[in-house]
């Protein structure tokens with residue numbers, strides 16, 4: 001599992017999703033109640049599979065000599081809040097971060113989006129100052145779970161979020177699936193930006209029937225939403 005998580009982390013620079021030591025990938029073993037995550041602040045070209053850190057769902061490091069990623073509390077919170085997910089990715093990929101910092105949902109304008117995200121990708125607002133809990137590092141996870149609950153979104157149907165003042169988090173059935181979703185998010189964010197520049201006054205939103213048709217053609221009639229057509 002450490003090798004698999006290491007391999008998934010090494011896809012972040014390969015897919016041009018990170019700069020320096022930014023970003024992190026993890027994967028969970030639900031039977032053991034443990035997840036493996038990248039260590040904090042280690043250059044990707046220095047990273048080794050044995051550097052991966054093993055953490056339990058209370059945030060305790062159970063194996064590893066290095067500090068786990070600074071985003072470990074968010075990964076942990078998401079594994080607890082979204083029981084169907086198996087892997088989590090965080091990046092600072094520039095186009096997705098641009099939408100996150102602008103506080104804008106990433107709209108479904110086309111089938112490139114619909115293949116992976118069954119609907120607009122939500123921008124989750126940061127907690128207000130008075131909401132910030134003493135466990136500051138948990139706030140991002142709280143914000144994400146709250147946004148999905150508020151919108152009634154199935155996290156496996158829209159496996160991504162844009163956290164304002166921070167950046168994108170994606171997830172999937174495992175670490176590699178979550179990395180795939182992170183790359184699609186970045187590609188679609190750049191496409192959306194240019195579409196909005198090219199035609200700023202039109203309604204470019206993909207109609208629901210096309211979203212349905214395309215998503216279920218790709219994922220099957222019993223996809224996450226359990227509906228089909």
Ligand SMILES: O=C(CO)[C@@H](O)[C@H](O)COP(=O)(O)O
Nearest residue numbers: 021022023024040041069070
């Ligand atoms: O946003 C931040 C830091 O502000 C983090 O997401 C870093 O981008 C990755 O940190 P480590 O995983 O190396 O701790």
